[in-house]
Amino acid sequence: MSDIEAFNSIIDGIERFDSFSILTHVSPDGDTLGSALAMHILLTGMGKKAEVICEEPVPHIYKYLPRAYKVVLPERAKGYDCVIAVDCADMQRFKKAEHIFRNAAFTMAIDHHFTNKGYADANLICPEASAACEVVYELYKLMDRPIDYAAAVCLYTGIVTDTGNLTYSNTTPRCIRMVAEMYENGLNITEINRNIYRTIPFSKTRLQGFVLSNMKLEQEGRVGIATLTVADMDRFGATNEDCEGIVDSVRDVESVKVAIFIREGRDGTFKVSLRSKECADVGRIAGKYGGGGHAAAAGYTSREPLSTTIANVLRDAAEELENDRN
Numbered sequence: 001m002s003d004i005e006a007f008n009s010i011i012d013g014i015e016r017f018d019s020f021s022i023l024t025h026v027s028p029d030g031d032t033l034g035s036a037l038a039m040h041i042l043l044t045g046m047g048k049k050a051e052v053i054c055e056e057p058v059p060h061i062y063k064y065l066p067r068a069y070k071v072v073l074p075e076r077a078k079g080y081d082c083v084i085a086v087d088c089a090d091m092q093r094f095k096k097a098e099h100i101f102r103n104a105a106f107t108m109a110i111d112h113h114f115t116n117k118g119y120a121d122a123n124l125i126c127p128e129a130s131a132a133c134e135v136v137y138e139l140y141k142l143m144d145r146p147i148d149y150a151a152a153v154c155l156y157t158g159i160v161t162d163t164g165n166l167t168y169s170n171t172t173p174r175c176i177r178m179v180a181e182m183y184e185n186g187l188n189i190t191e192i193n194r195n196i197y198r199t200i201p202f203s204k205t206r207l208q209g210f211v212l213s214n215m216k217l218e219q220e221g222r223v224g225i226a227t228l229t230v231a232d233m234d235r236f237g238a239t240n241e242d243c244e245g246i247v248d249s250v251r252d253v254e255s256v257k258v259a260i261f262i263r264e265g266r267d268g269t270f271k272v273s274l275r276s277k278e279c280a281d282v283g284r285i286a287g288k289y290g291g292g293g294h295a296a297a298a299g300y301t302s303r304e305p306l307s308t309t310i311a312n313v314l315r316d317a318a319e320e321l322e323n324d325r326n
Contacts, residue, residue, distance in 0.1 A: 007142055009122040013108050014143075019049040019080035021100055024071075025093035026055050027240070027271070030062060030161030030196065032087035035110065035132040037067050038154040039084060042136075042145050053077045055096045059241045064195045065157060066150035074100065081105045085120065087132035087158075089113035089292040110135055115283065115292040130175040133158025137178050152182040156192060164248075165197070169278050169296055204242035207233070211246055211261075221255035223317045227262045227306065251275040258282060258317045262302075262309060270302040270309050280320035288316065 014020075022039050024032040036052045043050040052071045062068060074097040083104035088094055089111060091101065101107055109120035112135055114127035126135045133155045140147050140155075147155065159179060163171045166179065183189055207228075215226035226246060233239075243263055251259035259275040272289075274282035276296050283298040289312075291300020302309040 003124075003126070006122075006124045006126075007139065010108055010110065010124045010139065011143060013082060013106055013122050014043065014046070014048075017048075017080075017082035017106060019078075019082065020051070021077060021080045021083045021104070022050060022052045023083060023085040023088065023094045023097050023101060024052065024054045025088045026095070028054050028056060028059065028062070029087075031131045031133055031158035033058065033062050033065055033068070033071070034154040034156075034158030034161075035086040035136045036071075037065055038133065038136045038140075038151050038158075039086060039110075040067055040070065041148070041151045041154065042140060042143070045145065049080060051078055051080065053094075053097050053100065055094065056240075059244070060201070061196055061199065061241070061244075062157070064153075064192070066153055079103060082108065084108045084110060086110045086136070087112070089116045091119055092290065093292075110139070113292055113294070115287060128172075130170045130172055131158045131162035133162070134175050134178060147182065147185075149186065152185065152187045153192060156182055156187055156189065157196070160193070161196065165193070170294065201242065203236055203238050207236045207238040207242050208246055208249065210236065212249055215250055215253075217253075217255065218314055219258075219318055219321060222257040222321055223260065223314065224250040224253050224256040224258070225260040225262070225310065225314065226250050227264075227310070229264045230266055247273040247275050251277065257321060260313055260317065262306070262313070264306070265301075268303075270304075270306060271299065272302055272309065272313055273299045274313075276320075280317065280323075282317075282320070285313065285316040285320060 022036045024036045040050045054071050058068045058071050079100045083101050107120040108122045110124045112126050112129040116125045129135050137155050211226050247261035257277050257279045261273040263271045276282045281295045283293045283295050286298035286300040289300040
């Protein structure tokens, strides 16, 4: 990460202002929460006011994160002078908090999505980074701020969740070195991994079993697709959080190159989650529908009927696989 001017623009903003609202994205994951809370620790450690804002309550699996209890909904936010959006490729990712962003005296974005075109006053976009937490880690180092245990928990969480526990293709020697340094300094990675990967509610186990038993294979087994309706979720007493990881299980089927998981929302829209095994750019598919992500992991929201949504994404997946062949 060599764009020192971009880093300096963020550092300048931090030094100029005394109060900060930190925005996370909708359907919060470990990276957006980890980077936001790590920024909260950094800012308050400098004697500044800060708040972390999320459209939804913190998912149960991330409640172990230091200061997770401080995360507030947009309607309860104070809306400070400077706003920092973390891990948000565009403003649609924090739509319910957009008014807070627009009303700020100064805005900043810290991100690692290549689709981020720079919507803030100061933009630190590092597509080569494995996670937004990797960018925040570098910020700590450049500002000579101590990465204490609480900050390390947050930063480690973002890196491992966005790299599939250091197994996805976006894993780099740099992020592995970051993890190694935090581990050498006493970070209990066993406990964190247990919270993320080894503590599963029974409702989630039942739901995932149901969804996977009904998944279908298309394109000679190269495309796996699974769907879930609101009625199905109610039947199992499941929450949106229980749906996390389903698309990864679809991808893990031996023949599958592109995995698709479509979940109905209570507002009538459909959330489409996409994964690939490095042979198709699912980020390009998501981008066609106003979504975003990376080549191997992306998503978008469809307002079309389920049948149309399925037909469109299957067509797009087939085209991406054909492009890879050529």
